[in-house]
Amino acid sequence: MTSARRISILGSSGSIGQSTLDVIRHQAGLSVFALSAHSQLQQLVRDAQEFHPKVIVATCEQSAAGFDFGSLPGTEVLIGTQHLDTIATAADVDVVVAAIVGAAGLPSAMAAAKAGKTIALANKETLVVAGELITRIAKESGSTILPVDSEHNAVFQALQSGRRGEVQRLILTASGGPFRDCDLQKLQSVTVDQALDHPTWNMGPKITIDSATMMNKALEVIEARWLFDVPSDQIDVVVHPQSIVHSMVEFVDGSTIAQLSPPDMRLPIQHALTWPDRVAGMTPKLDLSQNMSLDFYPPDLEKFPALGLGFEVARRGGTSGAVLNAANESAVKAFLNRDLSFTDIAASCREILEQHEFISHPTYGQLMAADAWAREEINRWTTV
Numbered sequence: 001m002t003s004a005r006r007i008s009i010l011g012s013s014g015s016i017g018q019s020t021l022d023v024i025r026h027q028a029g030l031s032v033f034a035l036s037a038h039s040q041l042q043q044l045v046r047d048a049q050e051f052h053p054k055v056i057v058a059t060c061e062q063s064a065a066g067f068d069f070g071s072l073p074g075t076e077v078l079i080g081t082q083h084l085d086t087i088a089t090a091a092d093v094d095v096v097v098a099a100i101v102g103a104a105g106l107p108s109a110m111a112a113a114k115a116g117k118t119i120a121l122a123n124k125e126t127l128v129v130a131g132e133l134i135t136r137i138a139k140e141s142g143s144t145i146l147p148v149d150s151e152h153n154a155v156f157q158a159l160q161s162g163r164r165g166e167v168q169r170l171i172l173t174a175s176g177g178p179f180r181d182c183d184l185q186k187l188q189s190v191t192v193d194q195a196l197d198h199p200t201w202n203m204g205p206k207i208t209i210d211s212a213t214m215m216n217k218a219l220e221v222i223e224a225r226w227l228f229d230v231p232s233d234q235i236d237v238v239v240h241p242q243s244i245v246h247s248m249v250e251f252v253d254g255s256t257i258a259q260l261s262p263p264d265m266r267l268p269i270q271h272a273l274t275w276p277d278r279v280a281g282m283t284p285k286l287d288l289s290q291n292m293s294l295d296f297y298p299p300d301l302e303k304f305p306a307l308g309l310g311f312e313v314a315r316r317g318g319t320s321g322a323v324l325n326a327a328n329e330s331a332v333k334a335f336l337n338r339d340l341s342f343t344d345i346a347a348s349c350r351e352i353l354e355q356h357e358f359i360s361h362p363t364y365g366q367l368m369a370a371d372a373w374a375r376e377e378i379n380r381w382t383t384v
Ligand SMILES: NC(=O)c1ccc[n+]([C@@H]2O[C@H](COP(=O)([O-])OP(=O)(O)OC[C@H]3O[C@@H](n4cnc5c(N)ncnc54)[C@H](OP(=O)(O)O)[C@@H]3O)[C@@H](O)[C@H]2O)c1
Pocket: 010, 011, 012, 013, 014, 015, 016, 017, 036, 037, 038, 039, 040, 041, 059, 081, 098, 099, 100, 101, 102, 104, 122, 123, 124, 125, 148, 149, 150, 201, 202, 203, 204, 205, 206, 207, 265
C-alpha cells in the first residue's frame, strides 16, 4: 500500500481518466479529490457517486446547461473551464492527473506546475506546445512532472539505472499503428473506421488517429526532448509491433535498459500515482512461459512523414511545437469529420509549419497566437 494521496483528475471521463479511476478503485491510500469532464456528464455523475469527490467540474457550459446533476451530497458542482485551475491548484490535492486531450489541457497543467504540484502527465500536448516554458516553471516552483505516457514512463524508469551524463540515447518504441504493413499507395484511401482500429491499444479517438499517422510518436519525441532535457539527435524511434517493450535507454557503456509489460495503461498510471513506491497492482504480468517474440525495426519515414516533423520540431523548439500541435489537432478533427484525407494530415501540418513565423523563445501569449493561427490555416485544406 502507498501513502495517502488525494488526486484531481482533469479529464476523468476519457480513456486515461477511466483507467486512473480503476487504479484508485484498487489501491488503498489513493482517493479522489476532484474530477472533470467536458461532455460526458452522465459518466461524471456516475463517477462522483462512486468516488465521492469534494468537487466536480463540467467544463463544457453548453453540455451542462439544463443537465440534471441530481443529488451529490458532499460534492460541489462547478461549471466552466476556469474551474479546472481551482482543482489543479487546491491545497488539499497531492497529485494532479492531466488527462485532458489536446492543447485544451495546457492551461490547467500550467496552473498545477505554477502551484508546485506533482503532475501525472498524460496530456503530451502540454509539453509539445510549451515544453520549454512549463519545464522552467516546474523547476522554479518545485513541481514534479511524472510521465504517464507508457514510453516516457518506461524511459523515466530506465533512467534510474545511470547518471544523466552517462545516457547515450533514448529509444522510444512505436507499435506502428494499424497501417505499419500497408503500402504507401493504400494510405491515400484510408477510412476513418480503419484508422480508429488500433491493433494493441484502446484509446481516445484523437490519439488513435495520431497513432495511425505516427504523429503520436512525433509528439512523443518532442515530449521526451523537454521532459528529459535531451537533444533530438539523442532520441530514436523503433517500431515494435507487440507493444511489450515500452521504451529503452542506451547508456555510454553499451548497456540498454528496457521496461517490459503487457500493454495496459493502468501500469504507468499506477507508477506515477504511487511513485516513488512500487506497489502490487491489478495489471497482468508478462507470461514468459508462453512462446513470445519481440520484433524491432526502423520506422518508414517516407510512409509516415509525420514522424520526421516530430524530430524537426524537437530540434527547433520555439513556436514550432504549438504550430505542429494545433495544425495536427485541427487536421485530425477534419479527418474524423471526413473533410480531409488521411495523408493530408501530415501534408497540411508540414506546409503550415513551413509557413509560420518562427519565434525562438516565445511567451505564453505568443504560443497561444501561434496555436490560433495554425488552426485557422487548416481551413484551406478542408473540402468544405
Ligand atoms: N488513451 C491512452 O491510452 C493514452 C496513452 C498515452 C497518452 N495519452 C494522452 O492522454 C490524453 C488523454 O487521452 P485519452 O485517450 O484519454 O482521450 P479521451 O478518451 O478523448 O479523453 C479526453 C478527456 O478530455 C476531456 N476533454 C475533451 N475536450 C476538452 C476540453 N475542451 N476541455 C476540457 N476537457 C476536455 C474529455 O471530456 P468528455 O469525454 O467528457 O468530453 C475527456 O475527459 C491525451 O493527451 C493523450 O495523448 C493517452
